Amino acid sequence: MAWQFVGEAAKLQLGALQKVRIIMGNESCDLDSAASALAYGYLQNCMANRNPNIGTVIPILNIPQEDFILKTEVCYYLKKCGVPLGNLFFRDTINFDLLMSSSELGIVLVDHHALSDKDTSLKPYVIEVIDHRPLDPDWQWENVKKTMETVGSCATLIADLLITQNEFPVPEEVLMLLYGTIILDTACLSDNPKKFTDKDVSVLEEMEKRLVNKPGRSTLYSELLSIRCDITEFSISQLLRKDLKVVSNIPVSSLPLLVQDFLSMSDAEEEVERFAESHQYKAVVILGVSKLGTELKREIAIVSQERSLLKVLTDSLTKSKTPNLQLQPIKKFSDSGKVVLFRQLNKDASRKQIVPLVKEAVINYERTHSPGCSSTRS
Known part of the structure; x- marks a missing residue:
């Protein structure tokens, strides 16, 4: 099961872990940020099973837990793709001070590369950055592994990393999580406005070759857009x-x-x-x-x-x-x-x-x- 590592991490005592690798999305925690953190966490966990130097892999959603219910399309689609929502880590349910003092900590930033003011203390622990935004000149990240390319969705970059490696299998639920995210982020490859690149298209097409039970692009886009726009119960x-x-x-x-x-x-x-x-x-x-x-x-x-x-x-x-x-x-x-x-x-x-x-x-x-x-x- 692709997301078993998420449940296993939730049972651990963080202060007792010698090595921890955090995969952290940005503070808007849209579907792209959440899916990128989880899918790259899956790949990192596969690598950790062969390389103990990586340690325990924990993807986190960079919002307070109480705000998760506001992310309607995130809640909906993560659940649809089999992610155990009750085992997720959030910004206020993980103690970075404890990890920095008790563990060998490595942080991977996905879907962002400029740390907010409250996160500047994490900078020395960042070992990798994956983002689809143009590089902020204030955040060059020298001597840090970088995957930076201006595409429609960070999920495109994560999917590309997954489908171009041959060491580990890529389960259907991981592909589907990224597939729907790219569809939503690029407005189903709409030209009005155009939010996609040739790479988004080629990665989607490659994923479609691998997905057994893929829905139609427009059907999935309408489904996710409808869920995202449902604000009837919000203050x-x-x-x-x-x-x-x-x-x-x-x-x-x-x-x-x-x-x-x-x-x-x-x-x-x-x-x-x-x-x-x-x-x-x-x-x-x-x-x-x-x-x-x-x-x-x-x-x-x-x-x-x-x-x-x-x-x-x-x-x-x-x-x-x-x-x-x-x-x-x-x-x-x-x-x-x-x-x-x-x-x-x-x-x-x-x-x-x-x-x-x-x-x-x-x-x-x-x-x-x-x-x-x-x-x-x-």
Whole structure:
């Protein structure tokens, strides 16, 4: 059984382990991140059975356990592919301080390569990076094994590593986990917008040759998309946390609906402010996506009580040339002065392209608004 190693790891006393290898996805914990961690964990565990220097392999989902229920498509598809959900490790159920002090620890980063501020202490233990994003110049990872290639899904890179090796069998459930992930991440190889590369296509085709009980691509995509977009039972706070990435202490939250519709919910603006206050965020960036048939719509909102930060973030997004988001203001949506809302006419630009703009804006803001700076605060 492919996922037996996950259950076995859950029974162990971590503090007694001499060698541990953690496979860790990113903090948004979307299906790509979760599937990549589990599938690469499977391969690493196969290798560990022959090489004791690897130690115990533990894939972890990089979110608090209580937030797992918010990842609707992740919960659904992992269960469908036979992953024992009750045995999974989460960010708050694994003690990194204990592992760093008591074990020989190695960490593999999948679906990201830039550590968040809270994770910088893990940097010396990172031994490998697998990511499909362009290399962040602040995270070169010299003397660390790297698999870096700009493709539609990190699962494509993991699948390629699995199907090009001949030492270990690749079970159907592992292939299916990666197969559905690539289908969802690339919008079923849709050209509107185009989110895939030739490598995504070739890897999918090779997987289809190996899968015995494969579903149709469009059928699987519609199934997963429907599950991901089911937000009927979520509160405002849960929606903000459902697909969240924090950069420079600014949350960038992606929603499966337009931001106008989200902010039209009862007390939404006040709930966003409470969410920011409870986590000590100075601003919140909200990305909304809606797709009906072939029509894709994107919107961006920035919410902040600090007018100067609101302006810096707004300027960064509206004036960007790489990419040019082609933002069109939606006027008079809120009278509070704390919210700016835009239609995003460049439908190809996703959060991957927006996050660096937010990071740059925060750096510029902190440079001019740090204590001792002569800039006037609003």
